[in-house]
Amino acid sequence: MTRRLIGVGVGPGDPELLTLKAHRILSTADVVLVPATEASGDGPGRAERVLGAACPEAVGRIVRVPFSMSDPAGVTARRAAAWQTSAAVACDAFAVGAQAIAFATIGDPSVYSTFSYLADAVLERFGDVEVEVVPGITAMQALAAASRTPLVEGDERLGLVPIKKGVGDLAQTATEVDTVVAYKIGRHYAELCSYVSSLGEEASAVVGVNVGTPEQVIGSPDDFDQVPYFGTMIITGPRAQRGGRL
Amino acid sequence: MTRRLIGVGVGPGDPELLTLKAHRILSTADVVLVPATEASGDGPGRAERVLGAACPEAVGRIVRVPFSMSDPAGVTARRAAAWQTSAAVACDAFAVGAQAIAFATIGDPSVYSTFSYLADAVLERFGDVEVEVVPGITAMQALAAASRTPLVEGDERLGLVPIKKGVGDLAQTATEVDTVVAYKIGRHYAELCSYVSSLGEEASAVVGVNVGTPEQVIGSPDDFDQVPYFGTMIITGPRAQRGGRL
Numbered sequence: 001m002t003r004r005l006i007g008v009g010v011g012p013g014d015p016e017l018l019t020l021k022a023h024r025i026l027s028t029a030d031v032v033l034v035p036a037t038e039a040s041g042d043g044p045g046r047a048e049r050v051l052g053a054a055c056p057e058a059v060g061r062i063v064r065v066p067f068s069m070s071d072p073a074g075v076t077a078r079r080a081a082a083w084q085t086s087a088a089v090a091c092d093a094f095a096v097g098a099q100a101i102a103f104a105t106i107g108d109p110s111v112y113s114t115f116s117y118l119a120d121a122v123l124e125r126f127g128d129v130e131v132e133v134v135p136g137i138t139a140m141q142a143l144a145a146a147s148r149t150p151l152v153e154g155d156e157r158l159g160l161v162p163i164k165k166g167v168g169d170l171a172q173t174a175t176e177v178d179t180v181v182a183y184k185i186g187r188h189y190a191e192l193c194s195y196v197s198s199l200g201e202e203a204s205a206v207v208g209v210n211v212g213t214p215e216q217v218i219g220s221p222d223d224f225d226q227v228p229y230f231g232t233m234i235i236t237g238p239r240a241q242r243g244g245r246l
Numbered sequence: 247m248t249r250r251l252i253g254v255g256v257g258p259g260d261p262e263l264l265t266l267k268a269h270r271i272l273s274t275a276d277v278v279l280v281p282a283t284e285a286s287g288d289g290p291g292r293a294e295r296v297l298g299a300a301c302p303e304a305v306g307r308i309v310r311v312p313f314s315m316s317d318p319a320g321v322t323a324r325r326a327a328a329w330q331t332s333a334a335v336a337c338d339a340f341a342v343g344a345q346a347i348a349f350a351t352i353g354d355p356s357v358y359s360t361f362s363y364l365a366d367a368v369l370e371r372f373g374d375v376e377v378e379v380v381p382g383i384t385a386m387q388a389l390a391a392a393s394r395t396p397l398v399e400g401d402e403r404l405g406l407v408p409i410k411k412g413v414g415d416l417a418q419t420a421t422e423v424d425t426v427v428a429y430k431i432g433r434h435y436a437e438l439c440s441y442v443s444s445l446g447e448e449a450s451a452v453v454g455v456n457v458g459t460p461e462q463v464i465g466s467p468d469d470f471d472q473v474p475y476f477g478t479m480i481i482t483g484p485r486a487q488r489g490g491r492l
Contacts (some may be wrong), residue, residue, distance in 0.1 A: 011265070014267070015266075016265065016266045016267035016270070017265050017266070017267060017381070018265060018266055019257070019262065019263050019264060019265055019266075019383065020261070020262045020263070020264055020265075020266065020269060020300070021260070021262035021263055023266060024262070054266070108387055108390075108391075108397075109391070109396075110387060110390035110391055110395070110396050110397045110398075111387075111396075111397050111398055111404075112398055112399065112400075113396070113399075116394070116396045116399070119394075131394060132391075133390070133391035133392075133394055134391060135263070135383045135387040135388055135390065135391040136383075136387075137265065137381045137382075137383070138387075141354055141356060141357075141381040141382075141384075142381055144354075144356035144379070144381065145354075145355070145356055145378075145379035145380060145381040146379075148362070148365075148377060148379055149356070150355075150356050150357075150359070150362045151354075151356045151357050152356075152357055152358055152406065153358065153359075153360075153362070154358075154408075155408055155410060155411065155415075156408075157405065157406065157407045157408075157415060157419055158357075158405065158406040158407075159403065159404065159405050159406075159419070159422070159423065160398065160403065160404040160405075161403045161404075162400075162401055162402075162403075164401060165401065169401075169403060172422055173403055173405070173422045173423060175422075176405070176418055176419045176421075176422050177405065177419060
């Protein structure tokens with residue numbers, strides 16, 4: 001039997017937003033790795049909480065591994081060590097007989113996840129492993145659905161931009177698309193709101209915090225003084241008036 | 247009881263890529279509307295085929311409605327008539343006692359779907375209806391997963407561009423993002439391949455046709471002479487060399 005390492009997207013937080021495939025794989029994998037963040041301390045991280053609600057049968061097979069931010073441009077020694085630790089956990093499990101190991105990630109493993117680094121680190125140590133990816137619903141999609149904001153229609157173009165370093169990249173991208181979604185908006189929220197104001201009345205924006213969880217809050221930019229790091233904003237019509245510039 | 251109209255994304259084609267929520271709602275709705283395309287003739291359209299495989303219990307409650315392309319910039323009389331016909335079917339069902347009507351759409355109702363037009367047309371005729379949206383996995387995500395191509399990592403930016411009218415918009419958007427995804431690539435496939443070639447060796451591309459269906463084909467641009475209308479291409483690193491221009 002081929003050994004399998006499967007990156008599984010568990011969606012944004014709502015246990016019902018797992019796919020049937022994600023549910024089947026997480027329910028039957030020999031081991032389910034979940035990222036444990038420093039923020040979550042000794043408690044479960046977000047992926048583990050979703051898993052507990054959606055797949056209680058997986059709980060006895062969960063193993064926490066160190067979380068590391070997805071940032072290939074700035075791979076620090078600490079981050080590389082985190083992937084290697086996670087890879088070692090997976091390889092040890094394969095060595096003692098595991099056939100299928102799942103790595104549960106919030107959202108989609110193809111969108112700002114670290115799964116590809118984990119997979120590469122496992123393949124370096126243990127060549128004979130088949131890697132699979134199961135897509136998941138992203139926060140952007142969950143916010144669009146919950147707020148009934150179509151992301152794109154007809155010939156429209158969509159952009160997705162994380163604003164960890166400020167609003168400059170977002171404003172540039174917005175000149176080329178009809179809807180632009182900002183991820184990781186917490187740190188630069190005031191700057192982002194100023195940018196949205198500069199777009200004029202034909203643009204509109206909706207903000208989502210903890211979308212799909214019991215703590216979900218959705219509103220307009222003015223409804224929030226500040227938002228946590230992982231907040232999301234959908235900005236519709238940034239090109240409607242060309243005046244929108246930083 | 248409040249009447250509910252629910253736009254439900256059924257994913258790209260694989261019945262296992264429905265969410266648990268989509269499955270629950272489609273299994274229990276009083277009526278399930280599915281778009282019937284001219285291309286599908288008297289047979290089931292794509293959403294109906296997914297539904298038949300994923301939710302056999304829904305089959306007896308399926309009603310086909312005319313499909314119309316999502317194109318707010320070019321609303322033809324024929325398209326508007328299609329939405330009105332669909333809205334009339336929904337309103338007739340509410341009038342005879344239906345409490346929950348689902349509209350099944352391939353992919354995600356927030357991404358190039360006509361659900362928002364249907365919802366608006368229903369609300370015009372029948373004010374007392376609660377509209378909900380259940381997100382779904384898009385072709386872009388399914389292709390990324392099946393080909394193990396991360397869409398974005400770290401601080402990277404993503405663009406999604408339909409190329410019904412040619413490659414110009416895509417090439418413009420690609421100057422601002424790290425990965426650009428092209429939808430509806432069939433008609434302009436040769437032009438798209440020329441553009442990808444112009445990007446140089448640091449860019450790469452993967453093409454998916456019928457991703458998530460039994461007819462799925464995934465390959466590099468050179469693997470295809472032509473692709474159907476609904477093909478998808480992920481282009482990674484279009485900015486790696488700035489030479490990539492039309």
